[in-house]
Amino acid sequence: MAWTAQPRRAIPAGMKKGDHLFLIDGSGYIFRAYHALPPLTRKSDGLPVGAVSGFCNMLWKLMQDARNTDVGLVPTHFAVIFDYSSKTFRNELYPEYKANRSAPPEDLIPQFGLIRQATKAFNLPCIEMEGFEADDLIATYCKLACEAGGDTTIISSDKDLMQLVGDTVGMYDPMKDRQIGIPEVIEKWGVPPEKMIDLQALTGDSVDNVPGVPGIGPKTAAQLLEQFGDLDGLLERAGEIKQDKRRESIIANADKARISRQLVTLMNDVPVVDGLDDFVLHAPDGPKLIGFLKTMEFTSLTRRVAEATGTEAGDVQAVAVTVERADTAHGPDVGAGAPTAAPSTAGTNEAGAAPAAVMGEAAKAGDTPSLLAALRLEAASAARIDAGAYVTIRDTATLKAWLAEARETGVVAFDTETTSSDPMLADLIGFSMAIAPGRAAYMPLAHKSGAGDLLGGGMLENQVPIREALALLKPLLEDRSVLKIVQDVKYDIVVMSRHGVDVAPFDDTMLISYVLDAGTGHHTLSALSDKWLGHATTPLKDLAGSGRSSVGFEQVDIDRATAYAAGHADVAFRLWQVLKPRLAAKGLVSVYERLERPLVPVLARMEQRGISVDRQILSRLSGELAQGAARLEEEIYGLVGERINIGSPKQLGDILFGRMGLPGGSKTKTGQWSTSAQLLEDLAAEGHELPRKIVDWRQLTKLKSTYTDALPGFIHPDTRRVHTSYALAATTTGRLSSSDPNLQNIPVRTAEGRKIRTAFIADKGHKLVSADYSQIELRVLAHVAEIPQLTQAFADGADIHAITASEMFNVPVEGMPSEVRRRAKAINFGIIYGISAFGLANQLSIPREEAGAYIKKYFERFPGIRDYIDATKAYAREHGFVETIFGRRIHYPEIRSSNPSIRAFNERASINARLQGTAADIIRRAMVHMDEALEKAGLSARMLLQVHDELIFETVEAEVEATIPVVRRVMENAPMPAVSMSVPLHVDARAANNWDEAH
């Protein structure tokens, strides 16, 4: 139905019973849309319009939806409410209110004005008032509407507004398509709307700087309000609270709670100028609205509005918009900051060139990558995902039809459903695929009846047999002309590889997101779906339950499994359409193509190979550790006088610093005594017997529980090797991480710990080869900061810490005292970590002033490093990210925080990220090139493990001598040809029967 069909009210008159007022929290929406939607959607002239696009889509959708909903949700009155300025009457109440709000992001600033213009283009009133927040105006209009007998719906999900919810006032969250009434408020916060004020007064709000009562969160607050009725009752009878800390905190902070209550209470008697009769809804002026939308280049919304209003879009001219530009000429624009030396050839993988028809109808000649990216996003965020529309594939004929269609389009998203999150143990239960947005299917393969007896229930009927299914899938999954889209493809590659299927070529939505947005959150399917599609995926536990009562996916009802699994393929497909063009738009294609995608099969092979671990060695060590720990336990009990739980820092602290009265006890942030190793070591150095024994006990029990006892449990029943799992997208800097088990933190520093490494062994007739980069991060620093002395020292193969000490303290390297070198070494590490006087002082156990003096001295001798640090901070602050020398971006969205410690932390992290991230890129490149180099050299060596700057191989004994030079060459030349470093890289390599001796 066309919009113009909306019944008009002839005469504007206030409001009457049955009327319905819609109030949009415009300011809240802007910020939410900005953060939820693409960071950098831009119009073709560079104007950032992501939030405006979201706002217009929302407004339009809201009106369409509202018209289709039951009676009572059709608006008769409509207004959009904005904040006027940051200073309000609350600042007089409490000067710190919202004081830690940082300035809006640069690319959001021009959008404030545009959103007001959008509101006017929709023919809607745009309401704001100096000295009051939008929330106060909303409260006031709610009250006016209620008094007039009308209903109100507030378009927002802000908890600050929930206090207004009542019989005639509801809320609606347009992003999650969720109505919020009294039951929803109670469900979310545990209190009815009228108690929200008291709840917020207790919990406070760190974003707005509302203090609240420290230590009281929403759960505790709700429980207290339940018990005491309201805040006043609680404050009066606070003495009755049983928990010591809670009682004390509430008594001590009663004033804060009272001021917080004033701050969060919305004012509902603002002297507003516009009355409700000004809000009577009028039909939009088609040409006026379309003119605006055209100007903003929101093509698909323009088309939809034109259809609905019966306007011919082609007849409408774009209009002028006024923009408060922060700096559109130099903003973080697409294509800027491309890697200086990374080549950007298409590569040999057909996956790089998806068929134009699939990549999008909009990709016509003349369109820029960023325009395509913007169009994709607009379409995706407006689309609805219907889980009821998916198909269940139950026979080979249907499967063949889907496979034929996938081959035709050349692109297919798929996902596997299995029995385990460990791909080496996972059994295939089902397979889902999507060939276009909304066109997805699930093929159950091994679902069982839920009514399982001890034998686990029988296999259900009407499922394609796994062998047949795999035989049909294999040609498609291996077809070089069909691109497979998968979220976290390494998992599926390992699973399919165990069934003899070699998945290629592929795109991985998780990795694309990681390249685009490292540092801005997680890259799981659910997070990406929320962020880009505005679609909440169903948690697995909704289907399979959790904990004790959970069942395997094979027990999940097939209809529900279809909605879930096909939904994943559908979402992956849509995400790919949105995210892939953004790589080109932001100049990040080569990072994805060179550092991410090719590493996936390399890591999949490493994980599948695993490494041999000697059970007997671990078992013997475990016994020794148990004995040592038991002896220490008896000695500790003797000294303490009772059998405390040594593993409980709480009990330990109470005994050591409470009962025994040892000195120097400091506090953790929860107020407990600190019993850190550092502190116990200090006490031991003062001659106390007990702390030494505790430190020793901790070392033994740590080694036992984390390593000697846990590792045997990871030995695979079939391969009899240990298969770790590498995460490609878990760190912000580009490093890998390892888990299940983590083989990147196997002990090495102490003799006791190193024994664990002797259990990692080569097969019979084989050797382990360990090759590690020497000082790679300092070499990267010397290169990027262009420090002549350091570059020269590395070129000479000199002792870098000694050279640093010599420069700083004017002492010759010959005969240098080890203490002098140790301090220089600590400073060098400090630089890599984004040095602070506080941290260096801690590390060296010296006064902060002295540490500060060292740093000052260091910068005098190496002014280039100070310049590098300053330039990095400035760049990060301007752009919100830093880059490695290969163009990898690492984002620091909080770097402009007004909180000095948050800001300083982000500055240090960004300084470190360029160095750590570049080193991570270098070893990634080495790993990508390694297998081919070994094969070319006719060597059978296989890469098994990566530990950040070290690679561990297994090779037949006879080839050890030939392997080491190849490995060194590949690692040392890894930056080439993309980057030619001014500092040589150096790799040490050794071979031995176990990891301890090889390292």
Next chain:
DNA sequence: ACAGAAGCTTA
């Protein structure tokens, strides 16, 4: 049963 804190392992 789960979440957070504390502590410890690595580069």
Next chain:
DNA sequence: GTAAGCTTCTGTT
């Protein structure tokens, strides 16, 4: 001072 993951204890769900 950077970047991770795992275990134990503790308090809450």
